[in-house]
Amino acid sequence: MFPGQGPAKRTVWWPSAARLFDQAIQMEKRKHRPFCFYWGAAHYLKAFLQHVMKWNNEEALVWSQWEHKKHKGVTVFQGALGVCLPIGAEDPGIPYYVGNRFFRQAVISALEQAGVPIRCAGRPWPTPQEELNRCKGDAFVTLGLIAKDEEEFLAGCLEQALPYVDRIVLVDTGSQDHTVEIAKAYGADIIFHPWEDDFSAARNSYLACIGAGWVLSLDADECLTPEAGVCLRTRAEQNSHKVIYLQTYNYSSEEIAAFSDQANIRLYWLQPGDAYSGKIHEQLVTSLPRELVVGPRVMHYGYLPALLKKRGKFRRNAVVLTDVVKSKCQNAFDWYNHGLTLLGLNEFEKALAALQMYFSLETPEFTRYRPSAYWHAARAALGCGKKEKALEYAEQACQVPLPECYYTKAQVLEALGRVDEAIEVYKEAAGLPEAAAYYYQVFNQSDTTIRMWKATLAAAVLLERRGRLLEAEQQYSKVLQWDADNLVALMGLVRISRTQGNAYQERKFAERAVTAHPAVFSAHLAYVEALLAGNDWDKAWEHIGAACLPPEQTYRLLVGLANYFALRRDYLRSLKAAEKACGLVGSNQAAILLQVNALQELGRLEEAEKLLEGAPFTPEFENARGCLALARQRLTVAEEHFRAALEYSPSL
Secondary structure, three states: OOOOOOOOOOOOOOOOHHHHHHHHHHHHOOOOOOEEEEEEOHHHHHHHHHHHHOOOOOOEEEEEEEEEEEEOOEEEEEEEEEEEEOOOOOOOOOOOOOOHHHHHHHHHHHHHHOOOOEEEEEOOOOOHHHHHHOOOOOOOEEEEEEEOOOOOOHHHHHHHHHHHOOEEEEEEOOOOOOHHHHHHHOOOEEEEOOOOOOHHHHHHHHHHHHOOEEEEEOOOOEEEOHHHHHHHHHHHHHOOOOEEEEEEEEEOOOOOOOEEEEEEEEEEEEOOOOEEEOOOOOEEEOOOOEEEEEEEEEEEOOOOHHHHHHHOHHHHHHHHHHHHHHOOOOOHHHHHHHHHHHHHOOOHHHHHHHHHHHHHHOOHHHHOOOOHHHHHHHHHHHHOOOHHHHHHHHHHHOOOOOHHHHHHHHHHHHHOOOHHHHHHHHHHHHHOOOOOHHHHHHOOOEEOHHHHHHHHHHHHHHHHHOOOHHHHHHHHHHHHHHOOOOHHHHHHHHHHHHHOOOHHHHHHHHHHHHHHOOOOHHHHHHHHHHHHHOOOHHHHHHHHHHOOOOHHHHHHHHHHHHHHHHHOOOHHHHHHHHHHHHOOOOOOHHHHHHHHHHHHHOOOHHHHHHHHHOOOOOHHHHHHHHHHHHHOOOHHHHHHHHHHHHHHOOOO
16 A cells, blocks of 8 residues: 555555566456456556457457656656457466566567467557666766565666666675566666675675766665656756655555655765665765655565565574674664564564663664664563563653654553553554654654554554444544555444444445455455345355355355354255355365254255264264154154263263
């Protein structure tokens, strides 16, 4: 999600046509119908559809269009891509790391190799070298970055920066994937630098290559938004030698609006003697003045859970920083980073000790501007079970009006059992204004979504547990104003609506939940329960049949449906649901018992007995055998089965 005012959202995934093309094909399973794909701005769609309307479905259509437009005095690139595949055409198999500049030709080459007839339309995009060579103004801007095994994001990073820079210098620290190939395709100058557990050394190697002038700084898993590109190019053209910071959104989920916010150096004038310092979270050492520009942002994807796990980022940083602090390090910032890294590894005792060392080395004047050290110390102390100490750190953090300070304090209060106080502090966190810009320049990486919806959601959950349902309902509704598909909020509103007896609202929120989260079982369960509460049995049956869930989850829904009908003495429907459930999983005792019960109530005793012939000797099945024998007036046999059931389970 891209944060904005109200519920408006934008995708955060970097603009990769190849990735979206592959996902679309997999979703469509399109072998028995034509397939059309479009990537680009809305205003190009009409031009693409004009070609689609003339398409004969006997050949593939490959289309692209582009233009350069002026925006706030800066020339920006806008483009679009389109593909139509006829019925029966195989998936072209475009690698997900192919950049948008090369997407059209990659599709054409793959289709030609497969022998598919092709009609090309529109005009190909300019090559990266043509884009780099295009005159963009008086300033000369070089994009500098380091990379290792970054094929997943690199093309998107370079594609977004390309319209605003004149040169690309990439330092490769030992890639084994397509990173170097992608960088070369985008016209980058490549420097091969062996990895030495030192980010500053890698960055300083591209500074040595660049020499002097404007440097635009990105990581390979970051993307400029168009607004950020225009802003940085404009600043370079103004030629006021400064260090320019922009805020960065660090995304931590692909499913929900979850991201932290910090300021990073994005553009600076490189002068003799300037260099990076620090092995981790390297800092630019320069005499130039610094300025944070509020508004434009850079997107960062390196904190997505799958990537953190794949790269072992915290473990790698811990190894580097452990070596640093073992050398009797007296650099406060290294101890701060060491503490955060250990906290990311859930090594709470060590993290707390490292942060306490940071406090002993840092000047009190500076710690006032880095409240993140206090809230991280509070979380480390909480992880150690030192709740009162955690509260002390949290209260020190709250001397600065950042939402994360108050959110952390509320978490500690909740852990201490002071729930009503926690609710009020969560509300306070949600109501704080945007923090002063300078707090982001001293490495306070703050979770922006706390102010947007996380604190409100935490308050809503506690209010619901307290039984304060009207207040909880209000807070859940506020969450949806920022994150319209938030599953926890939607499910909370489902439960509250059910308690209030509002069947219409229950169904509405459950339907929203299952539409937004089709892979989440609890959303399907809530929707089916809402349908049944409204006696819409046919719709519930239809929904279960259409839901693309794993067999064991579909089994649970069908068993629940069969049980629902059994309780209402609708044994025909109960039997139908139980029969369908039986074929889904190996262990299907519940479904068989529901079948036996329905058949018995319908008077079809022989069928019920046949079902039980191969059933194991469990208390539940013995009880079912006893009930059938009782229905046939075989009292002695029934007694034997009931006694056997009690032997297995005396409490039955």
